[in-house]
Amino acid sequence: MQANAISTATVIVTPEQLLAHWQGHRGLTRRVIEAFPEDKLFTYSIGGMRPFSDLAMELITLTFIGIYGTATGEWKELKDLYTGDTQPKTKEGILELWDAATIYLNEYWRQIESDRWQEVDAALGQYEQPVYSSTLYWLDNENHHRGQGYVYLRSLGIEPPFFWDRG
């Protein structure tokens, strides 16, 4: 019994720590968006890939939909969760939406029940997996796409912010 109790209670990362970790990444991604010249953000591509504005919009959308679904179990669309402009066409507009997602993430993260993380749910209405797994997926996806943004910036001759700087 005792061994089992200890094993079950192993805390790798607390909810507060994981939120801070994600928001640290989000701060870095915001600086990567800022580092793009306005036109390149919406047009620059390598190998037929999407411009970084599209990647940033994917990350914003997953943050809104993901945290709302994680907290409530309901998977909605971005336009149902945010009343402002959800199709920004300027860097300023994307950064505004990014910042709205930052506040939204903090707000709904607090509402996640303690036993929610290990529940199986169909994330985004279709990916049947434990809730923790979906959250890690979104975090991984942000690292993945932001890493691609680093290559875009380097190939434009622009030095990206330091990967380790999450301030």
Place this chain on the structure above:
Amino acid sequence: MQANAISTATVIVTPEQLLAHWQGHRGLTRRVIEAFPEDKLFTYSIGGMRPFSDLAMELITLTFIGIYGTATGEWKELKDLYTGDTQPKTKEGILELWDAATIYLNEYWRQIESDRWQEVDAALGQYEQPVYSSTLYWLDNENHHRGQGYVYLRSLGIEPPFFWDRG
């Protein structure tokens, strides 16, 4: 007391789940290494960045050093932890070292004490932070660099493996 006990015991992800999550990523990164033509793996670069062989070696090195230090509290160098070739000059050699790291990670992960994750330690002998934070850093770093590998492959006209495929 009760509320505090529940809060402290929130398990987002168990050690077994986080290991499986990381190894799933490592399987994908292995397929990205495989997707590179032999010469491009060691020479291809965009914007002055390192070739993917160098990025893969960074990931391999951090896996060995990281898991050994996480399990034991001692931060050693790769050559002290692996007796085979630590400077492979072929794709086959890198994949061999990659697979050795896979076994090594499984072996040492099992030895991590339950309360180790929240301890503060100087990761790699220099980064003073909680152990969980270092582990997430290495995972994030793999996503970051592998994402860059995707851009290299796309710009070479090679379709990378699906990001979501961790089998």
